[in-house]
Amino acid sequence: MLAVAAVSSLTTSFSTAGSPPPALADPEPAPTHTAVTEFPRPEDPDAPLRAAIEEARKQGKPVAVEQVYTETSRTWAYPDGHLTMESYAGPARLRQADGSWAWIDTALVEQDGVLRPKVAKADVEFSTGGGGKPFASMERDEQDQRFALEWPAPLPRPVVNGNVATYTDAAGAGADLVVTALPTGFRHDVVLREKPSGPVEFRIPVQAENLTSSKTKDGGLKLADEAGKTVAKAPAPVMTDSSGRRPAVRQDGRSPLVRQRVGKIDTRVIKDSGRSLLVLAPDAGWLADPATEYPVVVDPTTTLTLQNDVQVYSGPCGGDSTSSDQ
Structure with a gap:
């Protein structure tokens, strides 16, 4: 309580000493405009997969998801909601000028x-x-x-x-x-x-x-x-x-590997x-x-x-x- 009283008294003496002119109220601040940057909504990378699963359910059979094909893989969607991917060791299909895929x-x-x-x-x-x-x-x-x-x-x-x-x-x-x-x-x-x-x-x-x-x-x-x-x-x-191109046939009928x-x-x-x-x-x-x-x-x-x-x-x-x- 004492500390609070001292601070209060000191504040009063500063406000009355020298009778300064009354403080003018600050003018109303001008409104500020905050720049808002709008970013494009990111694309959903799984949208083609979900759409293919829905289409597979409608058709009742597997559906190829060509939107996610690559030169080395193919993806299929199934009516039960699962996906399968066929992968190849090297390029197996190439995208053509019209957007379709052709086997090599x-x-x-x-x-x-x-x-x-x-x-x-x-x-x-x-x-x-x-x-x-x-x-x-x-x-x-x-x-x-x-x-x-x-x-x-x-x-x-x-x-x-x-x-x-x-x-x-x-x-x-x-x-x-x-x-x-x-x-x-x-x-x-x-x-x-x-x-x-x-x-x-x-x-x-x-x-x-x-x-x-x-x-x-x-x-x-x-x-x-x-x-x-x-x-x-x-x-x-x-x-x-x-x-090595003419392996002999053994008595057991098996062909041994010939180097x-x-x-x-x-x-x-x-x-x-x-x-x-x-x-x-x-x-x-x-x-x-x-x-x-x-x-x-x-x-x-x-x-x-x-x-x-x-x-x-x-x-x-x-x-x-x-x-x-x-």
């Missing part, structure tokens, strides 16, 4: 004097024969990048079977050039149908627009853009014989008259070995793709793999 189909068709896959993610072209043009090329228009391989001699018209084009005897008598279209690129092999009479070497001119080709530490091939980023690569090339014999290929990327050459020299001793069974597939494994952050390549046994290594 790498079967080759002839258009404008070249062979192209019907539906593929990579813009790939193969030669229909002759000389003076690449036997295989791949482009990415938005990056203005192009990778192409030439053959040092004119090519015969290829025999086309699905996604495979075979240029018979292109690499010499009994040696075929075989090119295969893939969903995200291509691969090429040389198939030696019979034992060569001596050492063989393949010198393949390489075209790389806005790309630099070079040899990797493990003997493979890589392509880098102007910033030095690796956009495609392949492991060291190998060659395999036919020993293919694998030979080495010396790989170099050189400059010749200002042009890049991919030089492949298969192991001559391995080719001449009586244990080597023909045909032999010389697999340069240059199954390269110009897709962002994805490399597709062939392994020693011809299977396709994917990697995100940069």
Whole structure:
């Protein structure tokens, strides 16, 4: 109570001392305008799914949810409210210009004097024969990048079977050039149908627009853009014989797994008259070995793709793999 009284007395003395002029009331403050920012209502990412479930209930059957399709997955809604997704290891469907989706189909068709896959993610072209043009090329228009391989001699018209084009005897008598279209690129092999009479070497001119080709530490091939980023690569090339393609049948009726014999290929990327050459020299001793069974597939494994952050390549046994290594 004492403290309160003292404060009250002090306040009174300040208000009366010196008889100051009476305080004028502050004028009414001008109204202030508060800026209100209106943000758009966020879209509901699950709206297509809920709508599809409702439609599935109406129809009494599963409904495809195409709004959430991707190149590697499909989603279905069911009348009981659950969803299923089909996933694929790589691109399986591509969105078309009209918004619809089409299954990838790498079967080759002839258009404008070249062979192209019907539906593929990579813009790939193969030669229909002759000389003076690449036997295989791949482009990415938005990056203005192009990778192409030439053959040092004119090519015969290829025999086309699905996604495979075979240029018979292109690499010499009994040696075929075989090119295969893939969903995200291509691969090429040389198939030696019979034992060569001596050492063989393949010198393949390489075209790389806005790309630099070079040899990797493990003997493979890589392509880098102007910033030095690796956009495609392949492991060291190998060659395999036919020993693993004819498994013997055991007495119990089972077919045992037979490993293919694998030979080495010396790989170099050189400059010749200002042009890049991919030089492949298969192991001559391995080719001449009586244990080597023909045909032999010389697999340069240059199954390269110009897709962002994805490399597709062939392994020693011809299977396709994917990697995100940069």
